[in-house]
Amino acid sequence: IIQVSYGYGLFTGGLGLHYGAERIGATVLPTSIGNTKRQIELMQDLRVTAIACTPSYLLHMGEVAEKMGVSIKNDTLLRKAIVGAEPWSEQMRSRIRESLGVDAYDIYGTSELSGPLFCECECKQGFHVWSDLIYPEILDPDSQEPLPPGERGELVVTMLQKDALPIIRYRTGDITAIKDDPCPCGRTHPRLERLSGRVDDMLIIRGINVFPSQIEHALLGIPEVAEHFMIEVDRKGALDDMLVRVELAREAFSDKISDLMRIRQHVEKVLKSSLNVQVSVELTEPGTLPRFEGKAKRVIDKRLI
Ligand SMILES: [Zn+2]
Structure with a gap:
């Protein structure tokens, strides 16, 4: 039983996965995107075993479920996910496995060509x-x-x-x-190979190529912060200035300024060494950054205006 939580309509992820799942004899639950609480109730009631959606939406579902008192790992039968439509990393795959108990496979497609095109096999090697x-x-x-x-x-x-x-x-x-x-x-x-970015989401910061997926990759290695982030690029004088807003993990949230300063400096140091460019970091409270139900739009580039 597969829940298709990609958008139906002109975005071909929804109908593409729907027809593909029917072809292999699966029962399809066409929830599309949005109304996350109802998605979780349906997942439980109809004993869903697999889901197709974006990786960021899957993690968002985990958070909403937690607030409802539902553990996706322990209270649902969900075990497999076909996730794509945005770049994601091996660290995110581990996080999905550990926090939700779900085995995630990457899929690639474009609406212009035929919707879903390529998927990983059980070896997950491209x-x-x-x-x-x-x-x-x-x-x-x-x-x-x-x-x-x-x-x-x-x-x-x-x-x-x-x-x-x-x-x-x-x-x-x-x-x-x-x-x-x-x-x-x-x-x-x-x-x-798994995608390492888009030709057009590559940011050039002070002459250095930066992919948002590198930032995601670096943040997932820091236990004090969550996987949600936003990048703001602006120009200070003639120099590019990159600000990364990062959510604190619930466990790391603290009233002590010194704790927060220490975490912020640590995140800045990790990002600097992974991107090779100076980054300012702003920590935000858990649950405050936007969640994306479709493709994540994490970059605000004010230099273009
Ligand atoms: Zn294979």
């Missing part, structure tokens, strides 16, 4: 590409020339079996690499 349907290429973002397997660049997709709308070398804007070594699961199709 997305399997169905080569009879899709011809993937990786282009060097600067020269636009194709790159060999193992090198990262922009994913460009040609659909091989479209009936009415030919799509040839569609530029996804997503950054990945092709892996051509065999997967331990035995499937022989090529694979794609």
